[in-house]
Amino acid sequence: MNMLYRIAKQNRIYYRKRNLLIGIAIFLASFLIFFISSFAAVFQQESYASINAFNPNWQGQYQHVPTELADKLASHPDTGEWGLFAEMAFTELPAQKYVYYYCMSDDARDMLRLKLAQGHMPEAENEIALTPEAARQLGKSVKVGDPISLSYQVLRNGKADYSQQKEFIVSGILEDTEDSAGQAFTALISNKLLERELPSGQVSYTFLFRISNRDISSTSEAENIIKNLAAEYQISEENIRINSYNLAANYTDPNMILIISIIICTVALAGIITIYSIYYVRIQERIQEFGRLKAIGMTQKELRRIVFLEGIESAKKAAPLGILTGLAAEIAALLILHANSLDYFQEILPWLSIPKLIILHIGTAALSLGTAFLMMYISMKKPMRTAAKITETEALRYPAYQNRGTLRKKARISRKRIHIFYLVRNHLGRYKTRSLLTILSMSATGILAIIVATVLSCTDARLYADDLCHGQYMIGEQIEFRNAEHPERKWENVIQDNPLTDDLLQKIKEINGVREISVFDSIFAEIPEISDKFEILGVPEENKSFLMDRITQGSVSYEALKSGEQVIVDEHAAKWYFHGSLNIGDTITYVVDTGNGTPLTKKAKIAAFGDYPLAFPKILMASDAFKGICPANCHSGCSVWGDEDYNKETENQIKMIIEEEPLLQLSTWQEYYELEQETTRDVTALCCIFLGFLGGICIMNMINTMISSVQQRKREIGILQAVGMTDRQLSGMLQLEGGLYILGTLFTTIACGSLLSWPVFLWAKDHGILGIRKYEFPFMAVCIIIVILIILEILLAAFLAHSARKDSIIDRIRL
Template identity: 30%
Template sequence: MNTINATAWANLKKNKGRNILTGIAILLTTFLIFTITTLGSGMIRLQFEAANQLYPAYHFMYRSVSEKTAEDLSHHADIAALGLRQDTAEIILENARCHLIYLDKTGIELGKLDLEDGRFPSSGDDMAISEGMLQELGLSAKIGDTVTLSFQPLEASGLGYEQQKTFTICGILPTPEAEDDIAYYSALVSRDFVEETLREPDRLYRTMIRLQNPEDMTTNEILYKAESIARTFSIPEENLSENTAYLVANYIDPAFYTTLIGILIVVVLAGIITIYSIYYVSTMYKVQEYGKLKALGATQRQVQAIVFREGIFTAVFAVPPGIVLGMAASLSGLSFLLNSFARDDLLGNTLKDIYGNGEIALFQPWIYIFAIIMALCTTAISLLRPVHIAGRISPVEAMRYDGLGVSPGKAKSRKGYEDVSLFRLMKANLSRNKKRTLITLVSLSITGILFLGVSTILSCANPEEIAHDEILYDLDLSIYSVSGDRMRPEYDWKAIQQQNPLDGSLMLRIGNMPGVSSVISHQNTSVLLQDVYDGDSLRRTSISGIPRVLADTMEASVIEGNVTYDELLEGNKIILNKKAFIWSPDWKVGSMIRMIVQDGEKEIPMEFQVAAIADPPVSLYHYSAFMLPSSVLEEICSNNQTNSLSIAVEKEKLNPVEESLRAITDENPFLKLHTFEETKKEQEELTAFLSAVCYIFLAVLGSICIMNLINTMVNSVYVRRRELGMMQALGLSEKQLFTLFQMEGLFYTLGTLLLSLVFGSIAGFLFFRWARDTGFLSIVSFHYPFAQTLLLFLVIMIVQFGLTWILARSFRKQSIIERIKFSA
């Protein structure tokens, strides 16, 4: 071991107090870097694997593609795989719909279809069918048996005349629970059957497409490529359908990586500030030691190397336990994340199975290397300034330095007082090195500001309040529709409203249930904005119809302008939801808005004047951009526009009514039931999960910064032993000494609280405004985090008083003579 390493090693053992604090800061920094990276990477990889097991593997689909266009598409350089699907015929039953579908080999692979038994259709009259579909058809058959079915061909002009054919069962498809719920079944047929049943002009395929090298692409880039290819082959934009579930799960939003990187940057900055502060403060008090090294012949570079290597040696000892703690925390954290999914959540259960079977390893070699490099880089950056200061010290300046913490070479002056008080002694000590004092305050306050900012958001995410904002009464029976899903056009709102299940008879049936005290219907009409575009298409939104009973709520939600419910009955004015400004920021009270009201298959041009701008609850506007009285919508539209029923129930009758409504939804796939209690429980689980993650992170981050406070106070007392001993010899009592320590600690405590309260409250309110405007966590109203503020105050006070007590107790162990003899 050379002289520099030997000296650095000796200093490592000599400066145990400082290096222990530094080591803890490095350990916690490493712990956070490793844990955050491991959990982020692990969840992404688990989600990717689950998506690959659960969802069809194509990226997007083109509808109504001719055989020639499909053949040309298959040769495109950007397309890795192309599967064909032809919906050939349909069997319409009273309570079910059965489709006969052809899939080529690639289509089967991309669709990830499996058989319970047998093989896929290959030729002739082969058919693969599910047990559920056989039961719905009233048949009992097995592989090798023949079944005779009546069906209608799906021709380009619509359903053709009924035909009959005998099929041979070659395979048994699984019957997913979802099929039974919606009474929607599919059977696979051969290409021969397609050619026999449909004329060539009627064979318009759905082409399932997977792109080349998608790993380096975002979801937006994939969709952009899909649109580009569609334009090349003159495929209409409305015939493009993306595989949303697969894309969302397989191609993480870049915002996720941005957030992850942002959190890591905060951790690294907190570590840098703390480690730098510890070494900076210590360096100020070790000026004479470095000066002596210079006097003995050490060069500037050698002194800098000694200080730098001492810090790196500390990191070498601190990083491994940080990694070990990070591994334990990652295992616990992943278990917590996986258990946060509901029991019936298919994705959550798949994630658990994948992890439990060991298909994905949580710990990756690159994460260990990344965490070690980041921890060492954090330490190295933190040491740059202290190393520079140590290297600049000259032997002459070091000999003149009195250990009071003022940088060598700077002129010092002290203002004298006739009467010396404890407050003036505290002020003199804090003002000796304003930079040290400021760094300590800032590092502590950063955590406080983050804590209060995050606490504000979590306080505003009140589960009961959010549930009340979404669910007007106890139960909400609504239409389940999927706008623009061309794979299931029957679920489009335009189709549903023409035979709307939420009619007068159903309302009467629900209203007559024992315990039901009120039933309110809500209307919703789809519209196209004639002057606002979504790409090349008109922007689609909706108008919410407000019933008379909610007139007061509607009027109370107005934030700009003034209009009454009765004035809107004239039919030429409308209320604008402020959230719609993302489409057209130029809208204001008095603006004229042209739109096309979609009443089933009819399109009705309308023009309304904005009478007011509102900020209504979700239960009132149902995510619509505009509001009108229900009676006005009924006059405009001939179809039933009712999209939900709000149902109030007596508490003791709630369970029987809920069971009755669930029976109704089981009968009709277009109806969904939402309950206040379920919504509240979902919000409680989400809030509890986020709170646990955020507060654990902030607690560890705060511990890093507290190391700085401990170092500052310990070094301040340590270097002033002689000064304090002399003051005690002149009459300073032990009680006064303890009070002096408390006052200095209180300065940091109160200073931290003041900065945290001022800037944390401002940050929290700004976060709330952003969350409310963007819909983050469905936040409704502002709630100041009084409990969390009190907790922050108590934690800082406990740390400060505990540290003061330990310092005073340690200080009392030395006699006044020993203190006076001390030399910094």
């Protein structure tokens, strides 16, 4: 056996406790990297299989395509499989549910996964095929061959015509794939009926297609092909739909790779700091040993190699063990996840590529192994250099028993009183680098935890619900402009006989459990930058704080808004609808048609930007500004504030009051809250697991530092005890020492975490991630971090005090 290898091996055995810490850090890092990347890969493959098995498999969709253009698109080299369908009509059902009548080519049907369960597709003008759920929603129980009478509204040039009745024969029943909780249900009609109902010039088709087989590797590449093809034929952006699920299922998503890369880098960084810190301390302790080796003729290169071999030996066992444990954990997690969904799993199994999964696992194992060894190498680079630089004379200068830290001064003013705190401070001052490394390593996890916790606390279910429902109950009006069957829903008609009367509002106010109501006004206007009618919110003077308190840029008084010449724009809308082209001082031109036959063109200057709840329109004014535009009752919504978050009785009473008014709709804060709570809970659990493991790596660093601190000072502690330090004082000293690490860690964690989480919050808010709107400092997470660190410190200090006392005082003094 090579002599260097033998020395490294023996050293590894001799310093086994310290190597165990490095091993644990490597184990946790490789476990985490393997588990996260392979679990994500399997989960993604499963999702892809599920998407390929059940979801529509079109990739691009162009709406409002005339027949001639469809032919051109079909013959384009970028177009693979393609299909066409036309939406001919719809039937409106209660609770805003609809059955849509489509005329569809076979290819389009295949791409939309509409499979026939019985009968045949409609061919004759009076034939129809529909899903069982569509039939159920229509209140019919049908079999193939049954006659069925349906009332529907034909869509002509995008507008819903008057309702008409028709007798059909059910030619086929589609597979039962629709969810009763959904909003839209499918019925298929024949081409003949389409031709009869709509002249060829009035039919607008939707063109569905898959990209022809080419060497595309990423989703962004596929998206570009879809967009470029549209641009080639002057198809406007609003008529393009991209099936991102299908793209993600078939191409690599660069965002996913980016997220996984960030996670791996974070884990690796935590590992590197920990291992480096352990090695840094260890080399300091072994100066004499390396000096002796050099004195007997070992070269710098050989010394470097010994340190390297020692490290690699630790990684050689720990990394594969971490990967195997990660594999076991992954299998366990998948078994738990699929325990109640075996049927689903069996259905997607044919779509799962087992060789691909094996290759992915080999890849993630190689990635974890490679990262673990790279971590070791990077961590050891400086310690290797330090070991190599040690001179022979240092072997004589440094006593083996103690590392003196940094005692550069020869003298300093003596303290008049010596106490435990002073001894601790004095000690930590001697080992500044090590102390700082420990604090930084521990803080790295803490900072990440604070950032994640901030994001999670900003996605607070309460805030999310607050954003979507202003008040505990929110009454709104169902406004529609393009439905000939329901002209009463046009705004200009609604305001003629607005159901939100003072009388109704008074009744709501008088409900037991209702504390307060806030009424808002709206006008609907056409804005050239936006294609559809846009709602402008009017805020009455009694609610002016709602308007003014949320201004984030610019300034304006409520009085100034009363004239209607100035408006406030929601800052998110400025990005989403106006693509960031709006600035304070710009003028918005809008056209309001109040139904009196003379549309009014108005101009308003943007006085400020604000941050308003999602539940509200995005251009805001004072209600008084509407008086000159629309003298009618412009009430559009009412926020109801209750004594408690939710009360079934209060909801029922509001429902009873508004049930006579079909235009009024009620939403509750509670329903949004419950929905978001469920999402937040799942995300929080995943984040906690990840941070737990990451924290484990960094805790290794603290354990190392504190063990080193006691090991190096065994003699010093022995002396202190010989001159009268009690066991209690020793425990107190170690507790205090750990306490200062914790204090430093907490300070760095909270200060840096809070500072760094702010831009992350702004980024998440700007990109609309998880519906984040309002900054919430994660107090609970900070408290949990504090408690965990304190418990850890108490346990560690107690263990170390016990370990320091294991040898007799005299054995320690003699070291």
